[in-house]
Amino acid sequence: MNCKEAILFMHEYLDGDLRGFALVQLNEHLQKCPGCRNHFRQLENTDAFLQSVSKVAAPEGLTARIMQSLPKRPKRKSWMQWVRRHPAASVAAVFFFIMMGSFLSLWNEETELVVKGTDLEKVVIHGNKVIVPAGHTVEGDLLVENGEAQVFGDVKGDLVVIDGSYNLASTARISGKITAINQALDWLWYKIGQWFAVVSR
Amino acid sequence: MDFFDTRLAKLARNGDLRAFAELVDLYKDKIYQLAYRMLGNPHEAEDVVQETFLRVYTHLERYDETQKFSTWIYRIGTNLCIDRLRRRRASYSLDAEITDGDGLDGYDLLPSKEQTPEAHLILSETQERVRRAIDTLPEKYKSIVILRYLHDLSLQEISDILRMPVTTIKTRVHRGREYLRKKLQTEMPFHNFFET
Numbered sequence: 001m002n003c004k005e006a007i008l009f010m011h012e013y014l015d016g017d018l019r020g021f022a023l024v025q026l027n028e029h030l031q032k033c034p035g036c037r038n039h040f041r042q043l044e045n046t047d048a049f050l051q052s053v054s055k056v057a058a059p060e061g062l063t064a065r066i067m068q069s070l071p072k073r074p075k076r077k078s079w080m081q082w083v084r085r086h087p088a089a090s091v092a093a094v095f096f097f098i099m100m101g102s103f104l105s106l107w108n109e110e111t112e113l114v115v116k117g118t119d120l121e122k123v124v125i126h127g128n129k130v131i132v133p134a135g136h137t138v139e140g141d142l143l144v145e146n147g148e149a150q151v152f153g154d155v156k157g158d159l160v161v162i163d164g165s166y167n168l169a170s171t172a173r174i175s176g177k178i179t180a181i182n183q184a185l186d187w188l189w190y191k192i193g194q195w196f197a198v199v200s201r
Numbered sequence: 202m203d204f205f206d207t208r209l210a211k212l213a214r215n216g217d218l219r220a221f222a223e224l225v226d227l228y229k230d231k232i233y234q235l236a237y238r239m240l241g242n243p244h245e246a247e248d249v250v251q252e253t254f255l256r257v258y259t260h261l262e263r264y265d266e267t268q269k270f271s272t273w274i275y276r277i278g279t280n281l282c283i284d285r286l287r288r289r290r291a292s293y294s295l296d297a298e299i300t301d302g303d304g305l306d307g308y309d310l311l312p313s314k315e316q317t318p319e320a321h322l323i324l325s326e327t328q329e330r331v332r333r334a335i336d337t338l339p340e341k342y343k344s345i346v347i348l349r350y351l352h353d354l355s356l357q358e359i360s361d362i363l364r365m366p367v368t369t370i371k372t373r374v375h376r377g378r379e380y381l382r383k384k385l386q387t388e389m390p391f392h393n394f395f396e397t
Contacts, residue, residue: 008375011374011375011378014378015356015371015374039382042382042385042386043378043379043382045385046378046381046382046385047350047378049327049331049385050331050335050346050350050351050381051350052328052331053238053328053331053332053335053350053351054328055230055234055351056230056233056234056237056238057230057233057234058229058230058232058233058247058250059233059243059247062225062229062233062247062250062251063222063225063226063229065251066225066229066250066251066254066255067218067221067222067225069251069255070218070221070254070255070258071255071258071259
């Protein structure tokens with residue numbers, strides 16, 4: 001063992017990590033090397049001095065001062081607590097809100113006139129007016145989105161107006177139901193109802 | 202099964218102020234000792250203790266119960282001390298000698314350390330020199346030496362507190378010990394400091 005190794009072993013010894021054969025080796029080296037013996041004594045003394053450094057206690061009344069300095073504890077936000085306890089439900093809720101958000105924004109974007117029906121040949125379109133002329137018959141449902149429906153003739157099915165208005169002339173005859181939808185939520189229910197109708201069919 | 206302090210921390214988290222006061226009582230001396238030895242100044246040490254407990258209090262939500270409470274609070278305290286040392290070094294070097302004061306440096310101008318009665322002069326002189334030697338330790342050894350020797354913490358605990366590998370802590374303990382050995386030896390050769 002050389003002196004460099006010996007010094008490393010000394011530190012290991014002072015850490016309490018030197019055992020067995022290494023201990024014997026260090027001891028042997030110290031027996032024959034006065035320089036290392038001196039070094040070892042100095043290290044041991046340093047350790048002893050460090051351990052003898054007197055402990056200081058915190059000043060009187062510090063606990064009271066600390067307790068007084070504490071801010072009013074902010075009430076734990078209960079929804080945060082809930083989120084922490086129900087991660088899956090939280091993710092589902094966030095997902096739902098994002099879906100709703102994009103759904104509603106999509107709904108708001110649709111301002112173009114849309115006309116749907118089974119029998120559109122008889123229908124006349126003027127700007128955003130959808131006209132069923134007098135004496136003509138639409139053989140089925142008529143759906144008008146973002147427009148104005150003016151009915152002078154007959155509609156043999158339902159009339160649905162979304163985000164628009166309708167005018168029925170005295171000559172008009174609607175065999176089915178008239179539905180006017182002006183709100184996103186109504187529209188959503190209508191779509192869901194339709195969807196279920198398709199599914200249940 | 203929780204340690205006593207972990208249980209107190211949980212109670213404090215749910216708003217139990219008496220549990221928090223018990224935590225303060227349990228740890229104030231330890232953190233004070235740490236800060237006092239790190240910074241060498243009782244006023245700053247008290248500030249650090251206050252700040253440490255304030256942080257513990259406001260961050261109780263973040264305390265991870267699988268960790269020892271002592272590790273967490275020592276980490277907060279140690280980091281606050283290290284921050285102060287860095288700020289101090291950046292703003293004003295205490296080690297710079299004042300030109301015409303005979304060997305006076307910034308440390309002598311700090312608010313006085315513990316007043317020691319004359320009767321304890323001999324004993325406290327040794328103590329004072331050891332303390333001065335600790336004061337001069339480079340920052341990266343200082344916290345480790347203090348935690349190891351003045352707080353009797355194991356290398357593993359220090360490694361958890363400082364979030365450094367145990368091998369790094371070990372190396373730094375060795376280097377710190379060598380540094381102090383040299384410092385104590387060269388500072389007081391006339392004292393035969395190491396003669397027994």
